[in-house]
Amino acid sequence: MIHIEYTSRATSVRTAPTVCMHCAEPACASVCPADAIKIDADGVVLGAMAERCIGCGNCALACPFGVPKLHAEQHLMRKCDLCYDRTAIGQKPMCATVCPSGALFYGTREEVEDLRRARPLNHVLFGEQAVRTRNHLMAPGHADLLPIAGALTPPRSRAEQQLEEALW
Ligand code: SF4
Numbered sequence: 001m002i003h004i005e006y007t008s009r010a011t012s013v014r015t016a017p018t019v020c021m022h023c024a025e026p027a028c029a030s031v032c033p034a035d036a037i038k039i040d041a042d043g044v045v046l047g048a049m050a051e052r053c054i055g056c057g058n059c060a061l062a063c064p065f066g067v068p069k070l071h072a073e074q075h076l077m078r079k080c081d082l083c084y085d086r087t088a089i090g091q092k093p094m095c096a097t098v099c100p101s102g103a104l105f106y107g108t109r110e111e112v113e114d115l116r117r118a119r120p121l122n123h124v125l126f127g128e129q130a131v132r133t134r135n136h137l138m139a140p141g142h143a144d145l146l147p148i149a150g151a152l153t154p155p156r157s158r159a160e161q162q163l164e165e166a167l168w
Protein backbone atom coordinates (compact mmCIF):
# COMPACT_ATOMS: atom_id res chain seq x y z
CA MET A 1 0.00 0.00 0.00
CA ILE A 2 1.36 3.41 -0.94
CA HIS A 3 -0.19 6.76 -0.15
CA ILE A 4 -0.57 9.75 -2.42
CA GLU A 5 0.07 13.36 -1.44
CA TYR A 6 -1.27 16.33 -3.43
CA THR A 7 1.65 18.67 -4.02
CA SER A 8 -0.58 21.77 -4.21
CA ARG A 9 -4.18 20.77 -3.63
CA ALA A 10 -5.66 24.24 -4.21
CA THR A 11 -4.06 24.84 -7.59
CA SER A 12 -3.18 21.49 -9.14
CA VAL A 13 -4.20 17.85 -9.41
CA ARG A 14 -0.52 16.88 -9.39
CA THR A 15 0.31 14.19 -6.86
CA ALA A 16 3.40 12.50 -5.47
CA PRO A 17 3.36 8.84 -4.38
CA THR A 18 5.01 7.92 -1.09
CA VAL A 19 6.52 4.48 -1.36
CA CYS A 20 8.60 2.72 1.24
CA MET A 21 12.30 3.07 0.41
CA HIS A 22 13.13 -0.30 2.02
CA CYS A 23 16.06 1.05 3.98
CA ALA A 24 19.10 -1.17 4.46
CA GLU A 25 18.85 -0.45 8.19
CA PRO A 26 15.17 0.44 8.63
CA ALA A 27 14.53 2.89 11.47
CA CYS A 28 10.87 1.81 11.55
CA ALA A 29 11.77 -1.78 12.48
CA SER A 30 14.50 -0.82 14.93
CA VAL A 31 12.16 1.34 17.06
CA CYS A 32 9.20 -1.05 17.03
CA PRO A 33 8.65 -2.28 20.62
CA ALA A 34 6.51 -5.20 19.44
CA ASP A 35 8.88 -6.56 16.77
CA ALA A 36 6.00 -6.21 14.33
CA ILE A 37 8.01 -5.15 11.26
CA LYS A 38 9.89 -8.00 9.64
CA ILE A 39 12.47 -7.95 6.84
CA ASP A 40 12.45 -10.75 4.31
CA ALA A 41 15.49 -12.49 2.84
CA ASP A 42 15.55 -10.05 -0.13
CA GLY A 43 15.56 -6.99 2.15
CA VAL A 44 11.89 -6.11 1.69
CA VAL A 45 10.68 -4.30 4.81
CA LEU A 46 7.21 -5.70 5.37
CA GLY A 47 4.16 -3.93 6.79
CA ALA A 48 3.28 -4.37 10.44
CA MET A 49 2.03 -7.79 11.52
CA ALA A 50 -1.56 -7.20 12.64
CA GLU A 51 -1.27 -9.69 15.51
CA ARG A 52 1.77 -7.87 16.94
CA CYS A 53 1.27 -4.17 16.16
CA ILE A 54 -0.04 -2.11 19.08
CA GLY A 55 -0.43 1.12 17.10
CA CYS A 56 2.12 3.02 19.19
CA GLY A 57 3.30 5.15 16.27
CA ASN A 58 7.04 4.85 16.92
CA CYS A 59 7.65 3.74 13.34
CA ALA A 60 5.76 6.74 11.90
CA LEU A 61 7.89 9.13 13.94
CA ALA A 62 11.17 7.36 13.17
CA CYS A 63 10.86 6.92 9.40
CA PRO A 64 12.85 9.68 7.66
CA PHE A 65 10.66 9.44 4.55
CA GLY A 66 7.26 9.79 6.29
CA VAL A 67 6.04 6.42 5.05
CA PRO A 68 4.17 4.52 7.83
CA LYS A 69 0.57 5.58 8.36
CA LEU A 70 -1.33 4.81 11.54
CA HIS A 71 -4.88 3.53 11.35
CA ALA A 72 -6.10 4.57 14.77
CA GLU A 73 -9.33 2.59 14.76
CA GLN A 74 -7.44 -0.61 13.83
CA HIS A 75 -4.44 0.11 16.13
CA LEU A 76 -2.35 -0.82 13.13
CA MET A 77 0.39 0.73 11.06
CA ARG A 78 0.17 0.26 7.31
CA LYS A 79 2.79 0.96 4.69
CA CYS A 80 4.05 -0.08 1.28
CA ASP A 81 5.51 -3.59 1.33
CA LEU A 82 6.33 -3.69 -2.40
CA CYS A 83 3.01 -5.54 -2.96
CA TYR A 84 4.52 -8.58 -1.34
CA ASP A 85 1.58 -10.76 -2.40
CA ARG A 86 2.43 -9.95 -6.04
CA THR A 87 6.24 -9.85 -5.99
CA ALA A 88 6.36 -13.15 -4.08
CA ILE A 89 4.87 -14.82 -7.17
CA GLY A 90 6.95 -12.93 -9.73
CA GLN A 91 4.58 -10.05 -10.53
CA LYS A 92 5.42 -6.35 -10.38
CA PRO A 93 4.02 -4.13 -7.63
CA MET A 94 0.66 -2.64 -8.60
CA CYS A 95 1.91 0.99 -8.60
CA ALA A 96 4.66 0.23 -11.12
CA THR A 97 2.20 -1.81 -13.20
CA VAL A 98 -0.42 0.94 -13.59
CA CYS A 99 1.79 4.08 -13.70
CA PRO A 100 1.07 5.48 -17.22
CA SER A 101 4.26 7.51 -17.51
CA GLY A 102 6.72 5.01 -16.09
CA ALA A 103 7.59 7.36 -13.25
CA LEU A 104 7.58 4.30 -11.00
CA PHE A 105 9.75 1.48 -12.26
CA TYR A 106 10.25 -2.00 -10.84
CA GLY A 107 13.33 -3.84 -11.99
CA THR A 108 17.07 -3.90 -11.54
CA ARG A 109 19.35 -0.88 -11.26
CA GLU A 110 21.00 -1.88 -14.56
CA GLU A 111 17.63 -1.97 -16.35
CA VAL A 112 16.62 1.51 -15.23
CA GLU A 113 20.09 2.91 -16.04
CA ASP A 114 19.59 1.75 -19.63
CA LEU A 115 16.19 3.47 -19.84
CA ARG A 116 16.83 6.87 -18.26
CA ARG A 117 19.30 9.73 -18.53
CA ALA A 118 18.95 10.44 -14.80
CA ARG A 119 21.02 8.47 -12.35
CA PRO A 120 19.59 6.07 -9.74
CA LEU A 121 20.70 7.01 -6.22
CA ASN A 122 20.15 5.06 -3.03
CA HIS A 123 22.17 7.18 -0.61
CA VAL A 124 20.00 9.91 0.86
CA LEU A 125 21.42 12.58 3.14
CA PHE A 126 19.28 14.02 5.96
CA GLY A 127 21.43 16.75 7.47
CA GLU A 128 24.59 14.87 8.43
CA GLN A 129 22.96 11.45 8.47
CA ALA A 130 23.11 9.26 5.39
CA VAL A 131 20.45 6.60 4.84
CA ARG A 132 21.03 3.77 2.37
CA THR A 133 17.93 2.38 0.70
CA ARG A 134 17.09 -0.51 -1.59
CA ASN A 135 14.66 1.60 -3.62
CA HIS A 136 16.37 4.18 -5.79
CA LEU A 137 15.43 7.76 -6.64
CA MET A 138 16.31 9.12 -10.06
CA ALA A 139 18.46 12.27 -9.88
CA PRO A 140 20.29 14.36 -12.48
CA GLY A 141 24.01 14.99 -12.26
CA HIS A 142 26.81 12.90 -10.87
CA ALA A 143 26.33 13.20 -7.12
CA ASP A 144 26.53 10.00 -5.10
CA LEU A 145 24.37 11.41 -2.29
CA LEU A 146 20.94 12.96 -2.55
CA PRO A 147 20.47 15.72 0.07
CA ILE A 148 16.92 16.12 1.37
CA ALA A 149 16.00 19.51 2.86
CA GLY A 150 13.98 19.51 6.07
CA ALA A 151 11.30 21.59 4.32
CA LEU A 152 10.51 18.64 2.07
CA THR A 153 9.38 16.45 4.95
CA PRO A 154 5.77 15.46 4.18
CA PRO A 155 3.12 17.04 6.43
CA ARG A 156 2.00 14.89 9.33
CA SER A 157 -1.62 13.87 9.76
CA ARG A 158 -3.59 15.27 12.71
CA ALA A 159 -3.30 11.89 14.49
CA GLU A 160 0.48 11.92 14.07
CA GLN A 161 0.70 15.54 15.31
CA GLN A 162 -1.33 14.64 18.42
CA LEU A 163 0.89 11.65 19.04
CA GLU A 164 4.01 13.78 18.68
CA GLU A 165 2.61 16.41 21.09
CA ALA A 166 1.74 13.71 23.61
CA LEU A 167 5.23 12.23 23.43
CA TRP A 168 7.09 15.53 23.71
S1 SF4 B 1 11.40 4.19 4.28
FE1 SF4 B 1 10.58 4.32 6.38
S2 SF4 B 1 9.04 2.68 6.47
FE2 SF4 B 1 10.38 2.22 4.70
S3 SF4 B 1 12.01 0.88 5.53
FE3 SF4 B 1 12.78 3.00 5.64
S4 SF4 B 1 12.26 3.64 7.74
FE4 SF4 B 1 10.97 1.83 7.29
Ligand code: SF4
Pocket (backbone or CB within 6 Å): 028, 031, 032, 033, 034, 035, 036, 037, 048, 052, 053, 054, 055, 056, 057, 058, 059, 060, 076, 077
Ligand atom coordinates in the same frame (compact mmCIF):
# COMPACT_ATOMS: atom_id res chain seq x y z
S1 SF4 C 1 2.81 1.24 15.30
FE1 SF4 C 1 2.99 -1.02 15.24
S2 SF4 C 1 4.60 -1.41 13.75
FE2 SF4 C 1 4.79 0.76 14.32
S3 SF4 C 1 6.30 0.79 16.00
FE3 SF4 C 1 4.27 0.64 16.97
S4 SF4 C 1 3.90 -1.57 17.23
FE4 SF4 C 1 5.60 -1.37 15.77
